[in-house]
Amino acid sequence: MRFTLVFLFCLLATFITCQSVTVEYPMYPPTKEGRDLKQFLNGVKTVAFALEPMNSEIWSHESNRSFVLMVPAKIYESFSDDSYFKILDLKDRPDVLEQKDLSLEGIQKYRKKIGEILDADAVLYVSVKQPESQCYVEAKMDYLALGMAVLKVVAAGKDRNRQYSRAAASLVSDPIVKPTGVRKVYIPIEANLIRVDSGEMMKTILSKPSIIYNGVGDISCPSMLPSLSTALDESISEIQRRLSPKVESEDISIFTEDENPEVEALLLEGYEEITGENPNFHRAKISWEKADLKAKGKSWAAKANLATYYFSEGDYQKAIQFYDEAIRLGGPEDDYLKELKELMAPPPIQEEATEEK
Structure with a gap:
């Protein structure tokens, strides 16, 4: 230290x-973004968290319904455990903000009331839209197969022809590069951090998809719900990187x-x-x-x-x-x-x- x-x-x-x-x-961070964040946050420590109500179209698929149920807890717990902020949940607090006012406009309108009741410095308002997913197959290196091939070559001793023969046989029976199932997941997320004193807002929009691979050699598409969970974790980490020191x-x-x-x-x-x-x-x-x-x-x-x-x-x-x-x-x-x-x-x-x- x-x-x-x-x-x-x-x-x-x-x-x-x-x-x-x-x-x-x-x-x-020693970057322009870090300097801007420092200037914006100056004194912000306690943050109220609010999630925009998800519309019915997201509930159309069974996996999406399970995804919707996991979103609020994942964001709240991740920010509570890993960010600099002390996080307070606005969920089920009609004394602070009624459900009909749970919007960016409502947060701006009642931000001072939120600050007074919760002793909060800012509000983190997150909007999550319907996820998009695409599956395809991609060639992936099987490092275990590569290691086995190397061991077989070594076991062949100094006989060069025997080495080549064993290596070729190993690669035929268990190729090093194998077709593997991939799921690309894009979760449209917008996060706004609003100061309760001035109404100033810092916004971040995530646009980078998450790539989830199946086990090497398994060409089936990775399961939907675990893929959504992984993509959400990556998105939350990126929001924290941009909005929290x-x-x-x-x-x-x-x-x-x-x-x-x-x-x-x-x-x-x-x-x-x-x-x-x-x-x-x-x-x-x-x-x-x-x-x-x-x-x-x-x-x-x-x-x-x-x-x-x-x-x-x-x-x-x-x-x-x-x-x-x-x-x-x-x-x-x-x-x-x-x-x-x-x-x-x-x-x-x-x-x-x-x-x-």
Whole structure:
């Protein structure tokens, strides 16, 4: 980890009570898309999920009906488990949004109500249309057959003619390249991430089909439902790549000492909120805000801790603001706080290489 030296700081600065906690934070790819996503999300952490009701035409095929039943749970669980966001399900919440308003227009109209009731920063609205499927046969390499052919050649010893004979016989009885059944699946998906505060929206539309192969040598078309499941998993991963940053973690110092005993008690109270049986960074933030108020803005430790809170929330603008204020107060950990600021600096954008014509 970049900040393993935090423990050294704690040992050397004997006059500072320095605690360490593991903080998760968003990491964006060093691309133009990553920069745009970072700018759009700034502070977005809690996201309400809504799936557009699927129309009746999707239910025409038995496999499609089973597919429709799996879609909501797969998207919700995947984003809950693998994305940076804390996901809340809008399903069966008429107190938040009625079924008749479950549309992109309805989300925009009632976004502030959704944000107030659920304490959400944004809404992820996903539309899934009827899947398209095509089957065909394609030549695929059978690596097991290739390995067996190689073993037979080796077993033939140094006799070259015998080697050739065994290799040819092996390839006749069990060819290396075999016709194999393939299913191409295209699931039209549109995902919109809408900020509840401003109504700004980031949209992504998936247009790449998924290719599912049968076992090598089996020319039958891969089963429909497992193929749809695989294609959906790939689509969800792509939505996450485009709309959610990756999650990274660092051990970061939390400072709990101040010359004012009342301020120090509030700093320690905040630390205990994130290390107790039910850790809660938001309650810790409230304690540190009280410490900052009690110190009349003169506690560098309170400001540093508040910066770490906003860092964990992905609100880099506020985090940098508080780190700067802490540094200006001249605390003993200025160099360390500057390192944390560097972690939030946008990486150089990697431009895609263009081919010269």
